[in-house]
Amino acid sequence: MLRTIFLALFYAIAVMLPPAHAEGELMVMPSSLKVYNNHDHSVKVRNMGDAPLYLSISVQKVMNPGVEPEVKVPMGQVDRPGMLASPDKITLGPGQSRAVSLKSLYAPDAEELYRVYIVPVRSLQVREAPEDRITAPMSVSVGYGVLVRHMPPPAKQRSAWTHRCTPGGVLLENTGNVRLLFSDVTAAGGAKKNWMALFPGTPQLFPGKSLSLSADDKRLTLDCR
Template sequence: MVLKVPAKETLYRLYIVPINSIKVVGENSQEKIKAPITFGIAYGVLVSHLPSSGSQTHGWAHQCQANGLQLTSTGNMHTLFSGLQVVPADSMPGEQKIFPGLPRVFPVKALKGQADGKPFDLRCP
């Protein structure tokens, strides 16, 4: 499978899982393992597949909804919201990434912080 340059940032979750196998040397060998023990460590990583650097765009928008404030990434790259201060307090983590095509609604009426390093202050009625 050949990955082509995507139109928008795409995330893939890659899992690396060990294969369990024990090889015991000869039946009469002195080096034979008498009490074999195996263990494996599996892990997963996120792989970001990005558009070419010349076609990357950044932007975001918000919308007030009945159940909270919706944040949308309007470019083809994720938007990093950091240093978030919310009302009500502690109703969401201090940092969020919003990816293109995946708007998120947060149960807050006011949100202040930085979006891709630029300050913002939002209030919904």
């Protein structure tokens, strides 16, 4: 009788416990990087689990860098794509790793921002799928959006910014060609940011007649009154 009770209890507990590492676990490094023309760049993907991973890889350009929410456009809809990632599909066995190559198609005049999405997909019929080409129906899991800064050549990089007083508030504008970072940004209207990125070609407007921020370790107040 005791043996029967023990076995029943054992099987009940076994059913309730989730299997350890039953699914593939994806690690991607680095989470952000700079890419230059005519240089080799890559992102490393690794399967940390004990089940196969089937990865789909795509690139999107961020059209409003530094602003939330991001507006992103797939490469097929960009007039002049600046970035390629290859391969676009990967199969990783347990413990396997592989590099995703990132190629700059030209040297930009000003910094551009891209997201490289590496997303695990679950095939319904993976046994029939070749290793380098997944053709079976897929369901998508949570993946990574690697941040890629497409940079001008170092010798041509310039850092500069200005502000303008407008009827809508204080307008910050990047007049250089690379990203600038500001911290402790406080607008007169009460809006606060611990930090912000200001990209060339994407000015940012802060309502109110004044704006305080820290730049290059200096505290500044921009007064439009």
